[in-house]
Amino acid sequence: MKHLLGIADLSRDEIETILATAEEMHDVQSRPIKKLPALRGRTVVNLFFEDSTRTRSSFELAAKWLSADAINVSAKGSSVSKGESMRDTLMTLDAMGVDAIIMRHAGSGSVQQAAGWVRASMINAGDGMHEHPTQALLDAHAIRRHLRANDLGDIEGKRVSITGDLLHSRVVRSNVLLLQKLGASVVLVAPPTLLPPGVENWGVEVTYDLDEVLPEVDVAMMLRVQRERMSGGFFPSEREYIAGYGLTAQRLTRLKPGACIAHPGPMNRGLEISSAAADASQSIILDQVSSGVAVRMSVLYHLLAGNTGSDRRD
Numbered sequence: 001m002k003h004l005l006g007i008a009d010l011s012r013d014e015i016e017t018i019l020a021t022a023e024e025m026h027d028v029q030s031r032p033i034k035k036l037p038a039l040r041g042r043t044v045v046n047l048f049f050e051d052s053t054r055t056r057s058s059f060e061l062a063a064k065w066l067s068a069d070a071i072n073v074s075a076k077g078s079s080v081s082k083g084e085s086m087r088d089t090l091m092t093l094d095a096m097g098v099d100a101i102i103m104r105h106a107g108s109g110s111v112q113q114a115a116g117w118v119r120a121s122m123i124n125a126g127d128g129m130h131e132h133p134t135q136a137l138l139d140a141h142a143i144r145r146h147l148r149a150n151d152l153g154d155i156e157g158k159r160v161s162i163t164g165d166l167l168h169s170r171v172v173r174s175n176v177l178l179l180q181k182l183g184a185s186v187v188l189v190a191p192p193t194l195l196p197p198g199v200e201n202w203g204v205e206v207t208y209d210l211d212e213v214l215p216e217v218d219v220a221m222m223l224r225v226q227r228e229r230m231s232g233g234f235f236p237s238e239r240e241y242i243a244g245y246g247l248t249a250q251r252l253t254r255l256k257p258g259a260c261i262a263h264p265g266p267m268n269r270g271l272e273i274s275s276a277a278a279d280a281s282q283s284i285i286l287d288q289v290s291s292g293v294a295v296r297m298s299v300l301y302h303l304l305a306g307n308t309g310s311d312r313r314d
């Protein structure tokens, strides 16, 4: 595997391999291992044209904990703000001889396009409304660890609801693809104005009734309302949204025993998820964060460990 552009490109075997290696990145107390020599001599760049806390910092930690060198380049503070194009920015970094470029950009398909311009491995850290593959991989890792810790089996055969602003979400696309590849069934819950076009072809159930769905799911994944991507007309009032689609303290009681609550973050507490739900004993939200480091270590390892500085160009 040279690039990680999306879950759509991965087979179930490749997903299982990444998740199995992520498991090995934890110590016996389930904490990520903080120093391995696997990527000594490799250099990775975090190139973020959009803001991030979790993805950028966990990729940086993942690279450093595998002994790679890591640098961060953001649109703000780089020559992008002087008008340099995405292509020139990428080719400039590539010319420095880096081994991997981890890129987040507002354009759907931008990371795939970038892969055609550079010799480094490209990793998609979120491209527009298209995909966020490492988020889906870390979600599966955290869900699997929750299921195993509670003797609830594996993801195969489980039912997962994904509720929220699905129209603007790259996380929902990657999660639907990955959960289906691992044998789970997915039900999407959103107001009609926040459903993605073509969702009827995704092989998922779609409903507007969160109360009906919650008692039957093993995982209730809540997604952020992305107000920064809304120019108006999408969104009911906050009060209506919470009434129909928020995981409130009252709705928490509808979850079946053993079901867990997931959210990729950042959260709008009090909107799509209440603090009662985010901080509940069933919440795996912080486990998702720690899974992110292990999964990103695994991804970097699989893309870069076999390559030397000279053969990265093949």
Ligand code: CP
Pocket: 051, 052, 053, 054, 055, 056, 126, 135, 264, 265, 266
């Ligand atoms: N979930 C996620 O991608 O978070 P960040 O935007 O903080 O990276």
